[in-house]
Amino acid sequence: MKPLQLFDPASSTYTYVLFDQGSREAVIIDPVDEQIDRDLGILREYGLKLVWTLETHAHADHITSAGKLAELAGARTAAPEGCGIGTAAVQLRHGDTLRFGAESLAALHTPGHTAGSMCFVWRDHVFTGDTLLIHGCGRTDFQSGSARDLYRSLTQVLFALPDATTVWPGHDYQGRSHSTIGQEKTGNPRVAGKTEDEFVAIMDALNLPRPRRIDEAVPANLTSGLRHDADGVLLMQPRPAQAAYAGDVSPQLAWHWVQSGEAVLVDVRTDAEREWVGFVPGAVNVAWKQWPGMVMNPLFDSQIQAAAAGGRKLVLLCRSGVRSVAAAKRATELGLQAYNILEGFEGDPDGNAHRGNRGGWRHHGLPWRQN
DSSP: OOOEEEEETTTTEEEEEEEOTTTOEEEEESOBGGGHHHHHHHHHHHTOEEEEEEOSSOOSSSOBOHHHHHHHHOOEEEEEGGGTOTTOSEEEOTTOEEEETTEEEEEEEOOSSSTTOEEEEETTEEEEETTEETTEEOOOSSTTOOHHHHHHIIIIIGGGSOTTOEEEESBOSSSOOOEEHHHHHHHOTTTTTOOHHHHHHHHHTOOOOOOTTHHHHHHHHTTTTSOOSHHHHHHTSOBOOSSSSSEEEOHHHHHHHHHHTSEEEEEOSOHHHHHHHOBOTTOEEOOSBSSTTSOBOTTHHHHHHHHTTTSOEEEEEOSSSSHHHHHHHHHHHTTOOEEEETTTTTOOTTSOOOTTOOSOGGGTTOOOBOO
């Protein structure tokens, strides 16, 4: 049994539909907004019930229709946890499986094109998004990309699959539809027979043009394609501060900046709070003060300056967005570019939205952990 492979000529994007023959439950991978009528027509033609919309990463060259398909077809949305697609109902981790009827699909974390990129294995097929293309691979020069991570994802994760596994890429620009793991292991000119350093040198020398739609597509795709109207644009823009710091940002914009390398996430809560409530992996922990009325952390100035090494901006996170404002003001006094993350980690303790945000970091599906 093969997937249904659909093509968007404008972005050279492949969309895939998989389904269980008995229950007619279906999954769609990397749907394209402009092709939603086509995709709904395919579901009707085959008598399918869409239960999952699935993304391999947050795309830079087209806008997804995942959110719209979820509304129109009753599906649930799923996306890689590390991509910051906060509207996805399920945040996927390496090894997770999604079931549709008697079938299942497994997630493989394959960072490199972006930090959160995933591939998906179904039977003897793998859907590789922009991680592995036919005789190529995704670029690594923007949106949290890493050539070294991509080399390891290719050689240690994808090339560990059986050689006969069919490769279904996220794009092709020469009319090719599929390949196999064995063919790519031996014949992919970017990676076959290359050392990691050789691969990195190849990727660093590509000098590709910036994706034409990146400024529109990435913010929209972080909200499953639902927020590329005026409200969605505002969600991904900093808001001027009413006090002496750089401004306020939504959790989604903060995470986008962190993923792209533009900013460092600084958690100004105490160690005890992080242990009790949860923490953001990779955040720099610099307590602003222990509790109201107690002295400020005397190491704050040196630690916050160290966090901003290299001139990157700072996005500051606390419990509900109060201490992070005070910390942002102090960082600004030290000559740093510091932003407050609206609603903090937990959000409004009363569950009410204010200043245009809803719910805080952990309620937007962004990465966090509990001890």
